Amino acid sequence: AQSVTQPDIHITVSEGASLELRCNYSYGATPYLFWYVQSPGQGLQLLLKYFSGDTLVQGIKGFEADFKRSHSSFNLRKPSVHWSDAAEYFCAVGVRAGKSTFGDGTTLTVKP
Amino acid sequence: EAGVTQFPSHSVIEKGQTVTLRCDPISGHDNLYWYRRVMGKEIKFLLHFVKESKQDESGMPNNRFLAERTGGTYSTLKVQPAELEDSGVYFCASSSRDRAFYGYTFGSGTRLTVV
Numbered sequence: 001a002q003s004v005t006q007p008d009i010h011i012t013v014s015e016g017a018s019l020e021l022r023c024n025y026s027y028g029a030t031p032y033l034f035w036y037v038q039s040p041g042q043g044l045q046l047l048l049k050y051f052s053g054d055t056l057v058q059g060i061k062g063f064e065a066d067f068k069r070s071h072s073s074f075n076l077r078k079p080s081v082h083w084s085d086a087a088e089y090f091c092a093v094g095v096r097a098g099k100s101t102f103g104d105g106t107t108l109t110v111k112p
Numbered sequence: 113e114a115g116v117t118q119f120p121s122h123s124v125i126e127k128g129q130t131v132t133l134r135c136d137p138i139s140g141h142d143n144l145y146w147y148r149r150v151m152g153k154e155i156k157f158l159l160h161f162v163k164e165s166k167q168d169e170s171g172m173p174n175n176r177f178l179a180e181r182t183g184g185t186y187s188t189l190k191v192q193p194a195e196l197e198d199s200g201v202y203f204c205a206s207s208s209r210d211r212a213f214y215g216y217t218f219g220s221g222t223r224l225t226v227v
Contacts (some may be wrong), residue, residue: 004154016197034215042204043218044155090155097143097207099168100216103154 002027002093006103013081014111021076021106023091033074034092034100035065044090050074051096061085085092114138116219118204124225130192133222135204137186141209143167144187145216146179158202161187162209175219194226 003026013019025031032051036044048059052056065076074091088107094100117136125131146158157176159169165186172179174209176195179186191198202225204217 007154036218038153043220044205044216045218046215049215061193092155097209099145099157099160101157102147103152107150 002031002101004091004093004103006091006100006106008044008091008106009104009110010107012109012111015083016080019076019078019081019085019091019108021070021091021108023074023076023103024072025074025091025093026072031093031102032096033065033067034075034091035059035063035074036092037061037087038090038105039087047076047089060110081108081110083110083112115119116204116206116217117224118219120162120222121220122223122225124227127196127226128193129131131224132189132225133189133190133191133202133204135187136221137204137206138208138217140208141206141217142184142209144191145205145207146187147203147205149203149221150197150199155203159188161173191224194224198224199224199226 005024034049035047037080047063048056048057050067057065058075063078088105090105091103144161147155150157158170160167161181164181164187178190201221203221205218
């Protein structure tokens with residue numbers, strides 16, 4: 001069975017600081033991995049995805065993620081956080097067009 | 113292109129009543145999914161339509177939940193009768209057949225409160 005763990009429920013960073021959100025997955029085959037963001041009152045928006053190829057994936061809004069098969073991890077990073085990045089972030093693992101399994105989410109607070 | 117639309121955005125009903133949630137996917141998207149998030153926990157899969165057919169309904173919690181997608185366009189999710197534990201946010205998502213591996217486009221969700 002597939003599963004996703006986001007170890008950090010809540011993270012606070014200062015504006016301009018770097019960010020790393022952790023994600024560990026369990027999946028029996030090569031996974032499709034995703035990061036989504038949900039801003040208050042909004043739906044989930046896809047930040048980036050990994051299926052194959054280069055293990056460093058670039059996404060929207062300046063985010064990137066690093067796929068490490070040996071660690072079963074897919075951590076999300078951003079070099080410099082903006083106040084508008086405050087939101088809840090979800091890591092997900094799934095099959096191509098089927099269901100995805102989501103983590104519990106990490107809430108990001110940005111201090112001025 | 114227009115996004116995934118869900119309504120109502122909020123619904124408050126009493127235990128034992130019936131509620132119907134609606135989802136309009138992006139036009140032309142054959143894949144339609146329902147997910148829900150209960151009590152701030154993880155987002156859980158409910159079911160997956162390909163056009164009007166149920167491809168995977170393994171996440172439907174019990175027979176009080178009925179999902180339909182007549183004509184392969186919009187979908188409804190009916191809860192009858194509603195119980196307190198059904199409270200949560202219900203998300204709909206869609207993806208196209210040929211771009212399915214690009215991930216989902218989600219709607220803003222319906223927040224259901226059963227009192």
